[in-house]
Amino acid sequence: MNRLMEKGFRPIDSLNDPDNGHRWSLSQKLLLGLSPRDYFRQVLRNPFNWVLFLIFAIGLPLIVYRYANGLGSVMHGSCDYPWGLFLGFGLFCMVPLSASGFLLGTAVELFGQKKFKPILNLALLNGLLGYFFAVVNLLVDLGCPWRLYYPMFVSWGTAAVLFLVGWHVATYLSVQIMEVSEAFFEWIGWPTAKKFIHAGTIGLTVAGIILSTLHQGALGTLLTYAPAKVHPLWYSQEFLWIFYLCSSVFAGLCMVIAVSTIVEKTMAWRCSRDFLDHLGSITIGLAKGATMALVTYFVIKLIGIAHDNEWSYLTTGWGSWFMLEIFLGVVLPIILFSVAIRKNSVGLVRFTAFLTIVGLIMNRLNTALISFNWNLYPEIPHPYELMITITIFTMFIAVYRFILYRLPILYSWKAAPEKVLVASPVKNRAPVFIEDSAEGAWARPSGRP
Amino acid sequence: MNGISRRGFFKVVAGGSALALAPKKSAFGMAEFDGYPESMGVLVDLTRCIGCRTCEAACNREHGLPEPDLPFNDLSVFDQTFHGGTQKRRTDDGAFTVVNRYDTKTAGGPVYRKIQCNHCKEPACLTSCFVSAYKKTKEGAVIYNPDVCVGCRMCMVACPFGIPAYSYDSALHPEVIKCNFCYDNRLKHGKPPACVEACPQEALTFGHRNTLVKTAHERIRANPEKYVDHVYGETEVGGTSWMYLSGVPFDQLGFNTSLQHHPILDNTKSFLGIVPMVLGIWPAMFMGFHLLATGGKKEEENKKSQHRGEVHEE
Ligand code: SF4
Ligand code: SF4
Ligand code: SF4
Numbered sequence: 001m002n003r004l005m006e007k008g009f010r011p012i013d014s015l016n017d018p019d020n021g022h023r024w025s026l027s028q029k030l031l032l033g034l035s036p037r038d039y040f041r042q043v044l045r046n047p048f049n050w051v052l053f054l055i056f057a058i059g060l061p062l063i064v065y066r067y068a069n070g071l072g073s074v075m076h077g078s079c080d081y082p083w084g085l086f087l088g089f090g091l092f093c094m095v096p097l098s099a100s101g102f103l104l105g106t107a108v109e110l111f112g113q114k115k116f117k118p119i120l121n122l123a124l125l126n127g128l129l130g131y132f133f134a135v136v137n138l139l140v141d142l143g144c145p146w147r148l149y150y151p152m153f154v155s156w157g158t159a160a161v162l163f164l165v166g167w168h169v170a171t172y173l174s175v176q177i178m179e180v181s182e183a184f185f186e187w188i189g190w191p192t193a194k195k196f197i198h199a200g201t202i203g204l205t206v207a208g209i210i211l212s213t214l215h216q217g218a219l220g221t222l223l224t225y226a227p228a229k230v231h232p233l234w235y236s237q238e239f240l241w242i243f244y245l246c247s248s249v250f251a252g253l254c255m256v257i258a259v260s261t262i263v264e265k266t267m268a269w270r271c272s273r274d275f276l277d278h279l280g281s282i283t284i285g286l287a288k289g290a291t292m293a294l295v296t297y298f299v300i301k302l303i304g305i306a307h308d309n310e311w312s313y314l315t316t317g318w319g320s321w322f323m324l325e326i327f328l329g330v331v332l333p334i335i336l337f338s339v340a341i342r343k344n345s346v347g348l349v350r351f352t353a354f355l356t357i358v359g360l361i362m363n364r365l366n367t368a369l370i371s372f373n374w375n376l377y378p379e380i381p382h383p384y385e386l387m388i389t390i391t392i393f394t395m396f397i398a399v400y401r402f403i404l405y406r407l408p409i410l411y412s413w414k415a416a417p418e419k420v421l422v423a424s425p426v427k428n429r430a431p432v433f434i435e436d437s438a439e440g441a442w443a444r445p446s447g448r449p
Numbered sequence: 450m451n452g453i454s455r456r457g458f459f460k461v462v463a464g465g466s467a468l469a470l471a472p473k474k475s476a477f478g479m480a481e482f483d484g485y486p487e488s489m490g491v492l493v494d495l496t497r498c499i500g501c502r503t504c505e506a507a508c509n510r511e512h513g514l515p516e517p518d519l520p521f522n523d524l525s526v527f528d529q530t531f532h533g534g535t536q537k538r539r540t541d542d543g544a545f546t547v548v549n550r551y552d553t554k555t556a557g558g559p560v561y562r563k564i565q566c567n568h569c570k571e572p573a574c575l576t577s578c579f580v581s582a583y584k585k586t587k588e589g590a591v592i593y594n595p596d597v598c599v600g601c602r603m604c605m606v607a608c609p610f611g612i613p614a615y616s617y618d619s620a621l622h623p624e625v626i627k628c629n630f631c632y633d634n635r636l637k638h639g640k641p642p643a644c645v646e647a648c649p650q651e652a653l654t655f656g657h658r659n660t661l662v663k664t665a666h667e668r669i670r671a672n673p674e675k676y677v678d679h680v681y682g683e684t685e686v687g688g689t690s691w692m693y694l695s696g697v698p699f700d701q702l703g704f705n706t707s708l709q710h711h712p713i714l715d716n717t718k719s720f721l722g723i724v725p726m727v728l729g730i731w732p733a734m735f736m737g738f739h740l741l742a743t744g745g746k747k748e749e750e751n752k753k754s755q756h757r758g759e760v761h762e763e
Binding site for chain 1: 532533535536539540541573576577578579580581582597598599600601602603605606607609611613614615616617618619620623624705707708709713714716717719720721723724727728731732735736738739742743
């Protein structure tokens with residue numbers, strides 16, 4: 001891409017071709033305004049695509065294999081460990097890492113923190129895709145995935161916490177689809193639909209907060225069904241839900257920092273100047289929020305241990321593992337974030353965000369898998385299970401990138417005012433542009449060949 | 450017919466809103482559930498069990514389960530261990546019940562213990578299932594309906610006794626597999642389960658649960674030196690329909706003796722209690738924050754975003 005950019009290429013970022021005023025066609029939009037040949041050359045040139053291809057070549061057949069031969073063919077099929085990585089990682093980790101949508105929605109739309117506006121769309125998309133792929137993981141993991149809708153429409157187990165999780169994830173997914181669809185409608189060129197959704201932003205955001213508070217917490221509560229199985233250090237009947245809720249706050253924020261870092265390094269060509277210029281201060285701002293959540297989390301974790309009087313466990317092997325998790329994922333991030341914020345060091349914030357994500361993943365795997373059945377025996381996931389989990393995560397990355405390349409997430413869509421289109425209905429004749437936007441001017445390709 | 454199904458429908462709808470508004474009500478729509486008075490049960494007296502595996506064979510025959518690798522009169526299965534010697538045999542997709550041998554330090558030779566579903570009074574499997582695949586019948590059996598099961602295996606995570614198994618190898622009809630108290634063929638008609646009937650030692654006693662609790666305590670009172678003074682299952686996780694008497698401490702026989710004495714469902718209550726709070730308070734609270742934070746500035750905001758190039762009709 002960078003090479004194309006040097007040659008003066010500008011990716012599509014508006015409804016009409018600024019050279020001749022034609023509406024871009026859908027296929028042109030999909031190819032980013034490149035010719036099919038250039039597009040595929042560009043795809044092949046990127047080594048990352050080869051890595052993706054390799055992973056899919058191994059993983060996709062495995063997924064087919066799973067559907068043909070049953071779950072037992074790709075998991076250990078253990079009755080002691082009913083859940084594996086698909087849920088342990090795919091649901092328990094993906095959901096908190098996708099809390100970004102509701103967090104930034106709240107900050108920007110409800111609290112009017114306009115500072116974070118440039119990153120809002122990215123946070124919303126991150127949320128949507130995270131949840132979507134959590135559901136994809138579910139589809140692999142459920143014994144009868146074709147009954148995924150049963151808890152909604154066929155048989156209700158209303159007393160079950162999982163019922164709440166199921167309903168909330170499903171409704172929240174719809175809420176997020178609506179939120180992100182604003183960008184989609186803009187891109188596809190349906191301004192009326194966009195405006196319609198936009199009018200409901202506040203309602204959607206409030207719905208997002210409610211649903212997120214409840215299902216993030218509910219995921220933790222799921223494990224209170226297994227009091228005798230989860231190790232006491234990770235178990236807390238009263239507080240598990242609040243641990244999960246609180247940690248989803250910093251997890252979501254760190255995920256946005258991490259993704260925006262990757263975006264800045266690998267697809268700066270797709271970012272608007274607005275986005276790139278503000279990313280540094282936004283990152284610091286997000287880090288401040290994450291630090292507050294981390295400190296709160298640390299305090300309630302201590303309260304949790306004190307409340308259940310679990311100090312003696314800290315001296316065991318499990319205790320060391322627990323303390324490592326807390327140190328890497330909570331204490332160290334608090335220290336590093338504080339230093340980074342004081343020194344205004346975006347680089348350090350970013351490093352710390354990745355570290356925090358690792359800590360969060362450790363925590364979720366520890367509660368749901370590693371410390372589960374701590375008094376039985378440990379179980380190492382089946383290699384196929386690991387491979388499929390990686391494959392689904394790779395799909396997540398691929399779809400993520402596909403959308404970021406196209407929809408106005410990292411840049412703003414420069415739609416020509418509708419008046420202009422009406423004024424110039426004749427084909428092959430450039431419409432008169434009304435220069436009403438300062439940014440419209442810089443983004444218009446000047447040196448276009 | 451119509452009336453009934455409509456009533457059934459309303460019950461379901463009411464349940465759905467209960468989730469939203471008052472989920473504290475427990476699985477059976479009542480705040481407290483003391484078990485069905487007519488509930489049957491089985492008392493397993495481990496001091497009488499000789500490890501003949503007749504019950505295993507009877508259960509297998511009764512339910513048409515697959516032939517095991519080793520015949521039921523082969524007692525070498527007691528020497529099998531799994532996962533690095535840490536685990537004994539367990540119920541799986543081919544066996545609703547298994548008997549294990551425990552070589553305890555106490556005199557009197559090895560002790561044998563039969564395991565199967567304990568048919569809890571307020572079962573964790575039932576209360577954790579989000580499609581209500583389980584049912585606690587008035588006779589005390591906890592039965593499972595494979596037609597609505599989605600296969601999330603939450604019930605397996607929740608069962609404190611690690612009983613439900615799953616047919617992981619079936620691609621099209623995987624299901625949870627566990628002892629059903631011989632509900633369809635026997636219990637429903639007032640007959641004892643196959644395993645109980647087959648036991649040559651009368652180690653298994655079938656009867657009303659309430660009576661069995663008394664029987665158990667009487668046996669302990671009559672022979673205090675023979676029994677540990679505890680009826681396992683009387684109060685564990687809120688009480689189970691199958692209960693155990695033992696001559697050696699239960700923890701030496703692989704029983705989990707640290708189980709809570711109230712139903713597993715209670716553990717979720719502190720969370721479910723906040724659900725109506727969040728639903729009731731959050732919208733107004735956050736709208737309030739919104740007005741406080743942005744009140745009056747909305748117009749400005751609109752103009753600004755316009756300058757970013759967003760389409761707005763004037
Ligand atoms: S023993 Fe397990 S499977 Fe049986 S009723 Fe109790 S919770 Fe359910
Ligand atoms: S596996 Fe089936 S029966 Fe068990 S909790 Fe899930 S849906 Fe219910
Ligand atoms: S009660 Fe019936 S299903 Fe359960 S172990 Fe005995 S014979 Fe098998």
